[in-house]
Amino acid sequence: MNETEATGLFNEIMQRHDALIYKVCYMYAEDLEHLRDLHQEVAANIWSGLGSFSGRSKVSTWVYRVALNTCITFFRRHGKHSSAERLDGMRLDIVDDGDERSARLKEMYELIGRLDRIDKAIVMLWLDEHSYDEISSVMGMTRANVASRLHRIRQRLASMANE
Amino acid sequence: MNSDIDYLKMQWQSLNTSASGNRNDADAPDFSNVLKNGAVSSAARVKRIYTMILVICLIWTVLSLANFVFPVVPELVGGLMAAFFLLMSGMLAATVRRAGMIDFGRMSVADAMKSVCRLESLIMWRRIIGIPLAFLLLSVMIWHFSGNAFMIGGALCGAAAGLAIGVALARRIRESIREMKHLIKELER
Numbered sequence: 009m010n011e012t013e014a015t016g017l018f019n020e021i022m023q024r025h026d027a028l029i030y031k032v033c034y035m036y037a038e039d040l041e042h043l044r045d046l047h048q049e050v051a052a053n054i055w056s057g058l059g060s061f062s063g064r065s066k067v068s069t070w071v072y073r074v075a076l077n078t079c080i081t082f083f084r085r086h087g088k089h090s091s092a093e094r095l096d097g098m099r100l101d102i103v104d105d106g107d108e109r110s111a112r113l114k115e116m117y118e119l120i121g122r123l124d125r126i127d128k129a130i131v132m133l134w135l136d137e138h139s140y141d142e143i144s145s146v147m148g149m150t151r152a153n154v155a156s157r158l159h160r161i162r163q164r165l166a167s168m169a170n171e
Numbered sequence: 172m173n174s175d176i177d178y179l180k181m182q183w184q185s186l187n188t189s190a191s192g193n194r195n196d197a198d199a200p201d202f203s204n205v206l207k208n209g210a211v212s213s214a215a216r217v218k219r220i221y222t223m224i225l226v227i228c229l230i231w232t233v234l235s236l237a238n239f240v241f242p243v244v245p246e247l248v249g250g251l252m253a254a255f256f257l258l259m260s261g262m263l264a265a266t267v268r269r270a271g272m273i274d275f276g277r278m279s280v281a282d283a284m285k286s287v288c289r290l291e292s293l294i295m296w297r298r299i300i301g302i303p304l305a306f307l308l309l310s311v312m313i314w315h316f317s318g319n320a321f322m323i324g325g326a327l328c329g330a331a332a333g334l335a336i337g338v339a340l341a342r343r344i345r346e347s348i349r350e351m352k353h354l355i356k357e358l359e360r
Binding site for chain 1: 180
């Protein structure tokens with residue numbers, strides 16, 4: 009692939025999947041600066057990984073893999089700045105009808121945000137309706153492990169919601 | 172709970188087509204600039220920087236060894252320099268190789284974490300070993316050229332200070348490695 013083709017492919021992937029990348033980074037970011045760093049890092053990893061993309065999996069699954077690998081392993085070399093803008097005031101686009109359902113939805117997002125890095129990844133993949141086999145391939149776990157872990161996560165979310 | 176989950180799934184999947192989530196356009200990174208500014212991931216940056224340092228170390232290794240043929244500094248100093256730069260070159264080469272093996276597009280999350288752990292371990296150990304040795308070498312060089320016997324004590328103090336600095340610098344990396352190893356164990360349970 010020459011540079012022009014690579015640039016074209018990169019732009020196409022980013023345009024089509026930027027929202028997906030953003031929502032994955034959002035779930036792992038501590039503040040706005042961290043969110044930008046993660047997004048930048050994911051974009052850089054997508055660019056450098058273009059040559060190895062075999063096309064055997066869906067592009068969205070590949071992008072998910074790169075985004076999760078980046079977010080989970082990203083080592084924040086500088087600590088949080090006290091002036092860093094928190095993400096509390098920013099929400100993903102959630103339809104807020106002001107009703108009880110929307111409130112429960114926001115609560116669930118917050119609960120998912122409290123899970124550890126691995127559980128967050130599994131839940132996100134599951135919410136995007138990836139099969140157990142796809143989740144197992146992306147995470148590097150056995151299928152049985154994915155199933156039992158998802159079951160535990162759902163129980164934990166239910167008990168956190170009841171606290 | 173099940174209807175909540177279904178609704179959550181529907182909301183979550185709808186975000187994939189949302190243009191920019193709830194962020195302002197001013198906050199949205201312009202990904203076309205990622206290419207203009209040279210899209211370099213952390214692993215690629217590590218590889219690039221350490222390749223440069225590796226080349227410098229190799230040059231100094233050759234110059235130090237050449238000292239045995241064309242003496243410029245005392246043999247002891249030349250020998251210690253050669254040993255130091257050779258050791259550092261080996262560690263840097265391992266780091267460069269390890270950084271080059273990271274491919275987040277091919278790896279599973281478990282493999283990615285193991286690779287990053289190994290890379291960070293190499294960086295950490297290079298600091299813990301390299302900084303005190305550098306202080307020691309520097310002190311020996313100063314002692315040799317100043318002829319001052321107290322420099323031996325200074326050399327040892329320097330090495331101890333270097334070790335303390337190396338360990339302190341490695342502390343944050345150690346925390347990251349510890350956390351990732353814990354997550355890897357969780358994944359493999």
